Amino acid sequence: MAKITQEQKDYQQLVKNVKPKPPYLKNIVMAFLVGGLICLIGQLILNFYISLGLDSTKEAPSATSATLVFLGAFLTGLGVYDKIGKRAGAGSIVPITGFANSIVAPAMEFKSEGYVFGVAAKMFVVAGPVLVYGIASSALIGLIYYVVKF
Amino acid sequence: MIDYIMAFLVGGLICAVGQILMDFTPLSPAHVLVVFVTLGAILSGLGLYQPLIDLAGAGASVPLPGFGHTLVKGVIDEVNKSGALGILTGGLKATAAGITAAIVFGYIMALIFNPKPK
Numbered sequence: 001m002a003k004i005t006q007e008q009k010d011y012q013q014l015v016k017n018v019k020p021k022p023p024y025l026k027n028i029v030m031a032f033l034v035g036g037l038i039c040l041i042g043q044l045i046l047n048f049y050i051s052l053g054l055d056s057t058k059e060a061p062s063a064t065s066a067t068l069v070f071l072g073a074f075l076t077g078l079g080v081y082d083k084i085g086k087r088a089g090a091g092s093i094v095p096i097t098g099f100a101n102s103i104v105a106p107a108m109e110f111k112s113e114g115y116v117f118g119v120a121a122k123m124f125v126v127a128g129p130v131l132v133y134g135i136a137s138s139a140l141i142g143l144i145y146y147v148v149k150f
Numbered sequence: 151m152i153d154y155i156m157a158f159l160v161g162g163l164i165c166a167v168g169q170i171l172m173d174f175t176p177l178s179p180a181h182v183l184v185v186f187v188t189l190g191a192i193l194s195g196l197g198l199y200q201p202l203i204d205l206a207g208a209g210a211s212v213p214l215p216g217f218g219h220t221l222v223k224g225v226i227d228e229v230n231k232s233g234a235l236g237i238l239t240g241g242l243k244a245t246a247a248g249i250t251a252a253i254v255f256g257y258i259m260a261l262i263f264n265p266k267p268k
Contacts, residue, residue: 028169035165035213036158042208043157058244061211061220065248068212073255077263090168093179094186094213095161096248102183103252107260119260126180127252134187134218135241141195142225142237149229 027089034084034091042068042095065096072097076104102126153207160206164213183214190218195226220244 004012045067049060072095075081081101085092092098103123110122124131168182177185193199199219202210210216224244228236242249 022173024173027173028166031169032162032166035168036162036209039161039206039209039212040154040158042161042212043154046208046211047153062244062247064208064211065245066251069248069251070255073252073259077259079263079266082266090172090179090182091162091165093183094165094168096212096214096217099183099214099217100252100256102180103256104259104263105265107256108263108265111260111264119257123253123256123260126183129180130183130187130214130217131249133184134191134221137188137191138218138221138225138241139237141191141222142229142240145195145226146229146234146237150233 030087031089031091031094034088035094036091038068038092038095038097068096069100072100073104076101077108099127099130102130156206157209157212160202160209161213162209164210164215168213186214187218187221190215191222192218194219194222217245217248220248 042064046060046064049063050056054060054063072081075084075097081092081097082105085098085101092101102125106122106125107119110118112118113122164186168186171177171182171185172179190199193202193215199210199215200223203216203219211220221241221244224242225237225240228240228243230236232239
């Protein structure tokens with residue numbers, strides 16, 4: 001690599017100064033508000049299923065996850081979820097609705113590449129790594145628990 | 151009423167942490183999701199995530215660390231019930247509804263809808 005001249009250094013500094021910085025505080029507040037709201041809706045759904053008589057430790061949370069996943073997938077299909085995501089950042093990515101979004105968005109995008117290598121394969125571009133690390137770490141923790149306990 | 155406030159506050163806080171990671175570290179959204187699901191699993195293994203669920207309900211179970219927690223809780227319950235095989239069966243058993251819903255609904259939505267022009 002050639003040595004960086006003073007001129008280039010100046011230019012890099014200029015770029016650094018001129019490049020717009022993300023509005024950090026606004027991003028964090030939006031993530032908090034939207035993420036909180038999605039969880040509040042989750043609590044509403046959870047309480048609804050509990051009131052229907054579903055077991056509050058297993059069945060009701062499972063049904064709530066499935067419902068939120070449906071809503072996230074549906075809103076992504078309508079193009080609404082990505083509009084929310086532009087403003088909410090992590091607020092729409094971190095809840096389980098964002099997991100559904102990460103499946104539907106690339107699946108739609110790559111439909112033109114066919115239903116096997118397009119839709120079905122691209123569904124897991126983000127969801128795949130989440131499942132791999134989630135499932136692998138849970139099995140590892142289970143192994144440690146088993147060894148310690150028995 | 152208090153359960154809605156706690157769900158909002160804790161859920162919002164977890165998402166705010168995600169935003170901080172995205173803005174102040176080189177982590178992409180996908181990395182944040184992977185970190186969160188793994189973190190949830192580890193905290194759950196240490197017995198630290200269940201108290202958060204008891205406190206905040208959906209505020210702790212809806213964000214992705216809650217998914218990691220459900221996986222670990224499923225594994226540990228199943229190990230208690232049926233021994234070593236539970237290590238391999240418990241996680242997916244506990245999360246089956248969410249994962250199957252994601253695949254089925256995800257596929258259907260991708261069939262019905264087309265991406266909107268940006």
